[in-house]
Amino acid sequence: MDDMLAACETFDFAIDKYHDACATLNYYNGKRYCVSLDFPTWGMYVNLALAEQYCPDVLDDDIVTWDEIKAVGASLKEQGVEDISVLACGRPRNDLLNSYLDFAGTYASQDGTTLALDKEATVEMLGVWKECYDAGYLWEEGDDGATSFAVEEAIFYTGGTWNVNAINEYGFEYRFIAPPQKDADDDVTVFGASHAFMTPVRAYTQEEQEAITAFMHYFYEHSIDWAQAGSIVASKETAQSEAYQALPQAFVANAYSIANPDYTYAQILFDVVDGLGWEVLYGRMTPEEFAQAWEKQTLEKIEAQ
Amino acid sequence: MDVKRTARRKMRRGAWIPLAFLLPHLLVFCCFNVFPILTGIFASFTKWTLGKAPIWVGLENYVTLLTDSQSMYYWQLRWGLQNTIQFVILCVPFRIVVPLSLALLLQTCYYLPSLLSLSVVMVSWLYMFDARSGIVNNLLGLGKVLWINTEPYNWIALILITVWWGSGSNLIIYQSALAGVSMELQEAARVDGANAFQRLIHVTLPSIRFPLQYTIITSVIAEFGIWGQPDMFNGGGPTLEVVNGINRQSNKMIMQYIAESGxxxxxxxxxxxxxxxLILGLIVFCVSLVQFKVMRRGENEEG
Incomplete structure (x- = not known):
C-alpha cells in the first residue's frame, strides 16, 4: 500500500495524522500495509450516581484499581447493601485479555511471531478476579452484566466503546474509563483492535488507486459519524474536534494507550480465552488449569496451521 | 435377423432418454453430495487450513484422534461423542413418544414450533430460561435455577427445547399413519374386551410399525447431528474437568467440535x-444398520 499512498496527490496519508497506535500497527517489516479507520476498545462504564453514593473518592485519579474494587465491595457489605455489586462484566475474552495485559504486559515475543504467555501472571490475575468474585463483590453466575448495569445494580460495568449508544439509552449519567487496574501508578493500556483498510496484493490501475485513496481520504475527514456509532477514531483531525471530545470514549482515547493485537496468532489466543470464559470464577477450573489450558489449546491450534 | 437388429438399434437409440431425465438430478447429486463426501474423505488424510493447499499426512489425523491422549482433538472426539450419544439416548425416546401422544390425543397445531427457525427458537428459550428474569423460574417459583450452565438443568433444558422444536415432523407422520389404522381391528379388540392401553399396544402400534421404524431411525440420525441448539444455548456448557490442559464441557457435542475445528x-x-x-458418519451408519436389522428381525419373528 506504500506506493499507492505515496502516489496520491490529493491527500497526504502521513502516519502522524493518525492515532499514535497506528505507527506500529499499520506497518509490517517496515512497510505500511493498511490505513486504520478506528479502534474499538475495551473499557469500564461507571454509574456516576452510584459511584458518588458508595465510593465518592474512587474516581479521583480516573483509575480504579483492584484494591479499590475490594475496598468498595467490603464497604457495601459493611453497610448491608446486598442488591448492588461493585462490578458487572461483559465478555470474558475482553475482560481477561485486558487484565492479562495489565498483569503480564505481553503475550508474544517482541517480533510478534512466538507465543510467550506468562502463566504466573495469568494465575495471579485470575486469583484477583476470583478473590473479588468469592467475596461477592462481582456479579453472580446467571446474571447478565449489561442488565445489572442498566437497572443500576452495578456501580461499574466493563464493556466496549461499541456499547456507548446502548448505555446512552439507560438514562443515567455515566463515564467511560479503563477497566480495573493492578496499580494506579502504572501506565494504563486498554485492550483494543483496529478496523483498517487493506488492499489485496495485485496491480492497480491509476483509476483504481485514485478511487481507493479518495475513499480512505473521505473516511479520514468524516470519521465523526463512525465515532458516534461507538468507536475511537484513527483520524487525528476528527479526534481533535469538539464533537469528538464530547463523546464518552474520548477520555479513554486521550488518557490511555491502546494495545493492539500484533501477534500473528492473536485470534487463536483470544478465541481460546473465550472458550474458557469465567470458569475459574465459577469454581469449575483453577487458575493454574486455566493458564495451562490457555497455552496448550492455543499452541495445538497454531501447530495445525 | 434383420428384425432383431432393427429392434436392438431402436432400443440403443432410445436408451439415452431415461438417462437424459436422470442427468439433471445426477449432476446436482454429484455436485452437492458425492463431491463433498469424496472431498471430506480426502481431507481427512490431510493437514489443511482451507486457505492453503492441503498437505497429505496419511493416517496421522486418525492416529491423533484415536491414540494421542496428549492432543486436545483426542479428547474432543471422546467427549463430543460421549455427550452426543448421551443426548441421543435421552432425547430420541421423547422425540417418538411426545409426538405420538400428541397425534393420538391432540391437534396438528403442535406442528407449529417446527416452522420456526433455530435462532428464533433458541433466543426465545434463552430468555425463558434466564436465571433471574426468565419466565420458567419466575412462573414455577424456582428461585434462581441456573438452567443454562449447571448440570443437569442444562441437559433438561436442551432436551425440552429439542423435543418441542423437532416433534412436528414425526407428529405429521404419526397422524397420517394413525388415520390408516383399521377400525375393524380396533372394534374387534374392543369386543374381545381389550382396554384402551391394550388396544394401543396390540393394535395401534403394530399397525403403524413402519412409520415408527422410519421415525426412530431418522430421529437417531438427526440427533447425532445436534449442533445448533447447544451451540446457541450455552456454547457447550460448564466445564466438568480439565485433562491435559483441555477442558471437558458438559454438553458440547461432536458436531460443535467438528465445526470449531473445520x-x-x-x-x-x-x-x-x-x-x-468421518468417524461420526461411520458410527451413525453402524447404529442405523443395527437398528434396521433389529427391527427387521422383529418383523420376521412376528410374521
Whole structure:
C-alpha cells in the first residue's frame, strides 16, 4: 500500500495524522500495509450516581484499581447493601485479555511471531478476579452484566466503546474509563483492535488507486459519524474536534494507550480465552488449569496451521 | 435377423432418454453430495487450513484422534461423542413418544414450533430460561435455577427445547399413519374386551410399525447431528474437568467440535475436522444398520 499512498496527490496519508497506535500497527517489516479507520476498545462504564453514593473518592485519579474494587465491595457489605455489586462484566475474552495485559504486559515475543504467555501472571490475575468474585463483590453466575448495569445494580460495568449508544439509552449519567487496574501508578493500556483498510496484493490501475485513496481520504475527514456509532477514531483531525471530545470514549482515547493485537496468532489466543470464559470464577477450573489450558489449546491450534 | 437388429438399434437409440431425465438430478447429486463426501474423505488424510493447499499426512489425523491422549482433538472426539450419544439416548425416546401422544390425543397445531427457525427458537428459550428474569423460574417459583450452565438443568433444558422444536415432523407422520389404522381391528379388540392401553399396544402400534421404524431411525440420525441448539444455548456448557490442559464441557457435542475445528474463526484444521466427521458418519451408519436389522428381525419373528 506504500506506493499507492505515496502516489496520491490529493491527500497526504502521513502516519502522524493518525492515532499514535497506528505507527506500529499499520506497518509490517517496515512497510505500511493498511490505513486504520478506528479502534474499538475495551473499557469500564461507571454509574456516576452510584459511584458518588458508595465510593465518592474512587474516581479521583480516573483509575480504579483492584484494591479499590475490594475496598468498595467490603464497604457495601459493611453497610448491608446486598442488591448492588461493585462490578458487572461483559465478555470474558475482553475482560481477561485486558487484565492479562495489565498483569503480564505481553503475550508474544517482541517480533510478534512466538507465543510467550506468562502463566504466573495469568494465575495471579485470575486469583484477583476470583478473590473479588468469592467475596461477592462481582456479579453472580446467571446474571447478565449489561442488565445489572442498566437497572443500576452495578456501580461499574466493563464493556466496549461499541456499547456507548446502548448505555446512552439507560438514562443515567455515566463515564467511560479503563477497566480495573493492578496499580494506579502504572501506565494504563486498554485492550483494543483496529478496523483498517487493506488492499489485496495485485496491480492497480491509476483509476483504481485514485478511487481507493479518495475513499480512505473521505473516511479520514468524516470519521465523526463512525465515532458516534461507538468507536475511537484513527483520524487525528476528527479526534481533535469538539464533537469528538464530547463523546464518552474520548477520555479513554486521550488518557490511555491502546494495545493492539500484533501477534500473528492473536485470534487463536483470544478465541481460546473465550472458550474458557469465567470458569475459574465459577469454581469449575483453577487458575493454574486455566493458564495451562490457555497455552496448550492455543499452541495445538497454531501447530495445525 | 434383420428384425432383431432393427429392434436392438431402436432400443440403443432410445436408451439415452431415461438417462437424459436422470442427468439433471445426477449432476446436482454429484455436485452437492458425492463431491463433498469424496472431498471430506480426502481431507481427512490431510493437514489443511482451507486457505492453503492441503498437505497429505496419511493416517496421522486418525492416529491423533484415536491414540494421542496428549492432543486436545483426542479428547474432543471422546467427549463430543460421549455427550452426543448421551443426548441421543435421552432425547430420541421423547422425540417418538411426545409426538405420538400428541397425534393420538391432540391437534396438528403442535406442528407449529417446527416452522420456526433455530435462532428464533433458541433466543426465545434463552430468555425463558434466564436465571433471574426468565419466565420458567419466575412462573414455577424456582428461585434462581441456573438452567443454562449447571448440570443437569442444562441437559433438561436442551432436551425440552429439542423435543418441542423437532416433534412436528414425526407428529405429521404419526397422524397420517394413525388415520390408516383399521377400525375393524380396533372394534374387534374392543369386543374381545381389550382396554384402551391394550388396544394401543396390540393394535395401534403394530399397525403403524413402519412409520415408527422410519421415525426412530431418522430421529437417531438427526440427533447425532445436534449442533445448533447447544451451540446457541450455552456454547457447550460448564466445564466438568480439565485433562491435559483441555477442558471437558458438559454438553458440547461432536458436531460443535467438528465445526470449531473445520470452520472456526481461528485455528482451522479441516483435516482433523473431516476425520472426526468421518468417524461420526461411520458410527451413525453402524447404529442405523443395527437398528434396521433389529427391527427387521422383529418383523420376521412376528410374521
Amino acid at each position: 470452520f472456526g474463526s481461528s485455528g482451522v484444521n479441516a483435516g482433523i475436522a473431516s476425520s472426526m466427521a
